[in-house]
Amino acid sequence: MTIHVFCPFAKAARPQDAPGKKQQKDSAAGDSGIISPKCPFGYDSQTFKLGPFSCMICQALLFDSTRCVPCTHVFCKACISRFNDCPLCGADIESTEADANLQSTVDRFIEGHARIKRSQVESTDEEEVEEKKTVIYEDVSLERGSFLLQQATRAFRAQNVESAKSRLIICAEDIRDQISRMGNTSELCSQLGAVLGLLGDCCRAMGDTASAVTYFEESVEFLLQLPQDETEITHTLSVSLNKLGDLKYYDGDLQAARSYYDRSLNVRRDAIKNKTDVPSQFLDVAVSLAKVADVDRSLGNEDTAIKGFQEGIKLLESLTLKSEETALEQRFINSQLAEK
Template sequence: MTTPVCPFVKASRPDESSTKKCPFGFDSSTATATNNIKNNKPSQPQQQSPSPVVEAKCPFGYDSQKLKIGPLSCIICQALIFQCSRCVPCSHAFCKGCISKFKDCPLCGADIEKIEDDEKIQSLVDRFIEGHARIKRTQEIDSNTENNKEEAVAESPKNKTVIYEDVSLERGAFLFQHAMRAFRAQNIESAKSRLCLCAEDIRDQLEKMGNTSELCSQLGAVLGMLGDCCRATGDTASAVSYFEESVEFLSKLPRNDLEITHTLSVSLNKIGDLKYYAGDLQATRSYYSRSLNVRRDAVKDKPNVPSLILDIAVSLAKVADVDRSLGNEDVAVNGFQEAINLVEPLKLKSEESGLQQRLDSVLEFLKSQIVVKEAEATL
């Protein structure tokens, strides 16, 4: 099962800076997702700002930067409980999809006589998700004098209101991280549910903010992971549908952003993979070729980026492999050789050690394909 990459925290490519940057502007080393709020908070009450903002904190102790397990988590998949089910007689609660695989309670070891739905806890989880990262606590001050503002705030609960609004996009990262946890634990329905909410949030933000590259790449990646979920359950038709939606959306955007280009090419390759397993080699070659063309266009603007060149080599190998299966051996060999010619001269910097292993692996595979042809020629 492929481990997905969170689109809400851009992992540095091996050829880029090692510093990880979040597209939402969060700095995990110095701040939390409430920085946008805190930056607008005056150090002292001012007459021009009668409504100082108090930092919103999760009442259950969840921290999206560290994603610690909280009381609403399933200890099996370590994600937020989905379709909460309670074991009888021990009353311990888990995701329905997780606990259904056990005969004994994984928490206490008691025999499970039956499993019952727990709508009360599930309702609490759903309300928690709905409010996460949408809470803005504003203290309304009606006092007429400057001197008793703080006293008025402290002593008048009626003046305090809780307003729910999108104060940040941390909710998207939060949902996606829980989806990844559920996906790794093969709790696919939980992952799909969180991803669907995540996609809805991103679409809402797109309407408000326009097609920013960060939001577009995020939606493309979320749709792609929904495709991965469907593929994991054997629902090929739905998987292709999600991947195609990702491709259709990203294809409308300018391709001057590497994140968008990368997500688009990956989605095209995944459709090609599914067509390959279905035995439709012509369709497979078409999607692989489209992915190759996207990557070729990307390298025109950044010709000296090793990771992009390596991506092209991988795409060339995928197309060549299909050509070989179609009986076009000479075309296939030419494709493998073109890929070798691209990656063999690459010289990586010392800080690109992570890319070196991938480079060596790809080059070894490409040369093995040429050797296969040469061995057949000598027989």
């Protein structure tokens, strides 16, 4: 399983400085008067970085740090458990042992990463401010969220799902803390909705269906609080609804599955009313039509199912963009209709 998600922190605005003479005067330090924090180990959310706290297998930060015996190389427990020889040096792995001290260091690093912030001096006296050598650091909660999401995505792709879940839980806690202080802003609800959806993916990959349903439902709850006029938000909302439908479908509850699929379809239909020039929106609607039609077929509503599949095919045929993805979607719906 692969995580497909837009970064919920990508569009968040950085804090801006108040205008004033001091801002114009500090040209050497930059007009903003803000010093961007730098991670001493080189980790950030914008570049691909492997550092001293990285697992060389999943390339994310170490989780359940485990040392190989006798070569002493360290990896995540879940990662190294798949090997008989050390991936770094090729030595036979006679045994493994937990490295609690290193993991404690990694955990402290994660807790402190991108939390640098200093309050601005409450003074209008420019000379007094200069004498105190005041440095105003940027609030980098955005950088922290992107960093945690980056690490979680790397771990998930390497099938180290426990590591991914751990990082996403921290990210969700950070956003909840901001919501408690700032209220349910659209930006925060969007971020939390996306992260909760990713947590649902992790739980589903781990076989924890009940927790996956809980996370997906909470994701939907937060995303429904937002204006449905942004492509990323409507897509993430509809995906969470479809995933709930998938879980119900494989659990044998076809009526519940159809209800979730239908809600996703309605969200996607509303989206293309406002943005008719986005091919991906039509693909989304076609997929939802196929999901609803598939359930209708399983429920014995054959005529309704055929109409749904045919509508999906017409949507795909109306697209001018003939990409490989479009062709795959059309073949899927055609195969469903052919079976009937």
